[in-house]
Amino acid sequence: MQLNLTKPICFFDLETTGINISKDRVVEISILKVFPNGNKESKTWLVNPEMEIPKEVIEIHGITNEKVANEPTFKELAKDIHNMIKDSDLGGFNSNRFDIPLLAEEMLRADIDFDMKNRVAVDVQTIFHKMEQRTLSAAYRFYCDKELEGAHGAEADTNATYEVLKAQIAKYDEIENDTKFLAEFSSRKQFADFAGFIAYNKKGEECFSFGKHKGKLVTDVLEKEPGYFGWLLNADFPLYTKKVLTAIKLRSFNNKLG
Numbered sequence: 001m002q003l004n005l006t007k008p009i010c011f012f013d014l015e016t017t018g019i020n021i022s023k024d025r026v027v028e029i030s031i032l033k034v035f036p037n038g039n040k041e042s043k044t045w046l047v048n049p050e051m052e053i054p055k056e057v058i059e060i061h062g063i064t065n066e067k068v069a070n071e072p073t074f075k076e077l078a079k080d081i082h083n084m085i086k087d088s089d090l091g092g093f094n095s096n097r098f099d100i101p102l103l104a105e106e107m108l109r110a111d112i113d114f115d116m117k118n119r120v121a122v123d124v125q126t127i128f129h130k131m132e133q134r135t136l137s138a139a140y141r142f143y144c145d146k147e148l149e150g151a152h153g154a155e156a157d158t159n160a161t162y163e164v165l166k167a168q169i170a171k172y173d174e175i176e177n178d179t180k181f182l183a184e185f186s187s188r189k190q191f192a193d194f195a196g197f198i199a200y201n202k203k204g205e206e207c208f209s210f211g212k213h214k215g216k217l218v219t220d221v222l223e224k225e226p227g228y229f230g231w232l233l234n235a236d237f238p239l240y241t242k243k244v245l246t247a248i249k250l251r252s253f254n255n256k257l258g
Helices: 054-060 072-085 095-109 124-131 135-146 154-171 178-187 218-224 224-232 241-256
Strands: 009-016 025-036 039-047 088-093 121-125 197-199 205-209
Touching: 009 072, 009 095, 025 072, 025 095, 039 072, 088 224, 095 121, 095 124, 095 241, 121 124, 124 154, 124 178, 135 154, 197 241, 218 224, 218 241, 224 241
Parallel strands: 009 088, 088 121
Antiparallel strands: 009 025, 025 039, 197 205
């Protein structure tokens, strides 16, 4: 079958030096551009990240420091990459949470303005997770290797839920056996920035999701503590987060003028 497209869509994937969106860099980018008429165009670039690729990361994607030593930097490739994707929607696997945020950082570092205002993003992983069975019975079978007898009975479901959580903590090293951690890890919030430093409250207003001003409106904090904005811009936050903060500050300033 052919995708029903009104504009091109670029499926892309990044190999990187790590998973820190603000600090890590691209070592390879591959783009498959699909046009509404079904035509395709593809391009893959190796990228010199201008930093050491950790050994444990090399073991995952196999791209060594020697392999990229003489390749162009992202800044040198940025215009070509931008020209390929600028008229397109974007698609990927876990791209909303990783590839697009990291691509945005690289673009902004290369002085190319990047945003998602006039495009949409299709995350194939999210579709996968929504469409495949994610019931308690499926989780019990996957994590505990048992069939859930009496599913949808309150007692059976309650006990199975408890057993699944214990199995999840045992299975994944990155999941801490701590209630506060588990609560934060399992929450789903809408964020104004890719990295999750600015969340929307129930009214759709931007709030800080970290630090001493966690839960407070961004506009209120920036008005009452002007120096905090300067600190944020100079601190080690993702460039896209800084871009969003600047836009909020300008919007607030323009509203006052109006």
